[in-house]
Amino acid sequence: MSQSAVKRLYLMQVGSMPQYQIPIVCYLLQTEDGKNILIDSGLPEIIPEEASDFQNGQDVIEQLASIGLKPDDIHIVISTHYDLDHAGRHAAFTKAHYVVQRAHHAVAASNPRFAATRPQWDQPMERIRLVDGDTELLPGLELIETSGHVPGHQSVLVRLPQTGTILLPIDAVPFGEGFTRDAQDDGSPDAAAIRASTVKLLDLAEREQIGWVIFGHDEAQWAGLNKLPEYYE
Incomplete structure (x- = not known):
C-alpha cells in the first residue's frame, strides 16, 4: 500500500441545529507537500428563512484564520454534496479546485433542494473535477x-501516519446508531440506496480494519x- 500523503486532520464545528442537538461540521486535511484540502464548507453566511432550523457558529473562514490560513490557501474543496449545511461557503475559496461526483453535479442544477446553494457550488467547470465512483484522490485519501x-x-477515507485510518461517512451515515447491518426504516424514498451505502x-470498515468512524x-x-x-x- 502506498504511503499516505496526508499528515494532519482538523475537525471544525461551524454551526448547529439546536433543537435537534445536531452539529454542523467540516474538515481540513493537510498533506506532506503543503496542500490544504477542505472537506465541505458548512453553512452559508446568511441562512435562508426556509432553513431557520440551522444556526451559524464560528464559520469555516474564521476557524481557518485562527491557524493562519486564508481562503486562497485552500487548494482543493472536496464537496461531499451540495446541501445547505455542507456547501454553504464554497464560493469563498476562489483559488481552489472542487472535487464532486459527476452524478451529483449532473442532477444538482435541476433539483430545487440545491437551489439555495447554487451560487456557491456552481463554479466554472475548469475548476471542478468530476469523479465517477470510488476514487483515490491522493495516496491515503479516498x-x-x-x-x-x-x-x-461521497464519503471520505483518510489514512493518517499515527492515528491510522479514519472513515468520514458524512451524510451517508450521519449518526453512529445508524452504522449497523440491522434494517432501518426511516420512511425515506431512497431507503434502499441508503441501506446499500x-x-x-460497513464492509469497507471490516475489510480495512478501520478503527475509527467519525459521524459528522x-x-x-x-x-x-x-x-x-x-x-x-
Whole structure:
C-alpha cells in the first residue's frame, strides 16, 4: 500500500441545529507537500428563512484564520454534496479546485433542494473535477461513492501516519446508531440506496480494519473529539 500523503486532520464545528442537538461540521486535511484540502464548507453566511432550523457558529473562514490560513490557501474543496449545511461557503475559496461526483453535479442544477446553494457550488467547470465512483484522490485519501442521502453523495477515507485510518461517512451515515447491518426504516424514498451505502461502508470498515468512524452529525461523539486548533495526525 502506498504511503499516505496526508499528515494532519482538523475537525471544525461551524454551526448547529439546536433543537435537534445536531452539529454542523467540516474538515481540513493537510498533506506532506503543503496542500490544504477542505472537506465541505458548512453553512452559508446568511441562512435562508426556509432553513431557520440551522444556526451559524464560528464559520469555516474564521476557524481557518485562527491557524493562519486564508481562503486562497485552500487548494482543493472536496464537496461531499451540495446541501445547505455542507456547501454553504464554497464560493469563498476562489483559488481552489472542487472535487464532486459527476452524478451529483449532473442532477444538482435541476433539483430545487440545491437551489439555495447554487451560487456557491456552481463554479466554472475548469475548476471542478468530476469523479465517477470510488476514487483515490491522493495516496491515503479516498472518495467513496455513497448515494442514498442524495444521488452522488461521497464519503471520505483518510489514512493518517499515527492515528491510522479514519472513515468520514458524512451524510451517508450521519449518526453512529445508524452504522449497523440491522434494517432501518426511516420512511425515506431512497431507503434502499441508503441501506446499500451503509452496508458498503460497513464492509469497507471490516475489510480495512478501520478503527475509527467519525459521524459528522452525532452530537454525543462530536463532543468528545479534538477540534481545531487541535488535530489528528
